[in-house]
Amino acid sequence: MQRPRLKPPASIWKRIDSSPERLISLAALAVAFGALCVSLWQLDMAKQHNVLSVRPYLMVTPHLAGANGKNGLYLTNEGIGLGILTSLSVSVSGKVYAGLGKNQWPKILRDMGLEPLCFSIGWPTKVAALRPGMEIEILGKSKLFNSGCELALATFLTTKDVSIELRYTSLYEEEHTFSGDTFLNL
Template identity: 35%
Template sequence: MSHIAIQTTVSIAACVLSLAATCFAWQQIEISRTHNRLTVKPMLQLVPQLKGPGGRNGLYLTNTGLGPAIIKEFTVESGRGVFSGLGPDRWAEALSAARLKADCFATGWPRTETPIKAGDELSLLRLTSAENSAPCFAELVKLVGGEGVTTIIRYESVYDEPQDLRSGSKVPTPAINALYRMVMQK
């Protein structure tokens, strides 16, 4: 083999190895980007609570993910209406459309760009200080045992990746169903 042929072979091998190393590095960068996004991915859940007098009673929005969630859109569907927007509280209208007494609940309607840190929760609806009164507890039973409300939430991660949550307040357990039937018979 001539000296020029050996140099050409070595040059081609070096180019192939360089190209392979570049491809491998690119793949590692993509894996790292995916990992970084997943380590700060939020995961919102709507959590209805019916613990009874003295316990947690209401509708809570919880971030069980690893990063903050930034709420971009918030909608409540209830009964005969759809109530959307960020800012002014619209729970009184939504609860009225669901045939529930709004004065039994302390409300929290998200504002523009509301952040929810990982592990935190936002109280959307909870029984007021009158929670020991039977009529208000009955309203909560109607919320979590009947048709209740459905929330549609669009939120983003810190990487501006949109996610959607559509969840209802109904808790379909035999105990809640029995309690709901008792409340509705009164």
């Protein structure tokens, strides 16, 4: 039994060269493969663009505008994508109060020597989400606000050793962190 002979490469090219249909087919195959590669690259670039274009930017901002103004701590989403909270911690003089769900403000305020009834308080729940442009008051003045309470709010917002760390994710499950203090530089 004879073994099939391998044809030298020159004879293969001769055969391709002799048949224009084969040459056109190979060229079409190369163009299709190139188009597939470009399409996959564009798909990856579009996903990267979408991830960046819907990124949330959550932050906590202190406000002290006086008796009729906006006073307190506000949690805002300054980005253009939904931000999903995964953790919140407040540190006061090295002591950390952390977790979502259970309101930590009364304990924080008592430990600072401030009256919790002077404040309206809000602590985010587990897996809370903030849509773009949303602003939530997490610590503000109470409706029972009296002159002593005004001083308590000003004291809290001008205390230098209070810091907040906020961890959150985007819709694409990218993790982000905001770290800042509640100190209002007056």
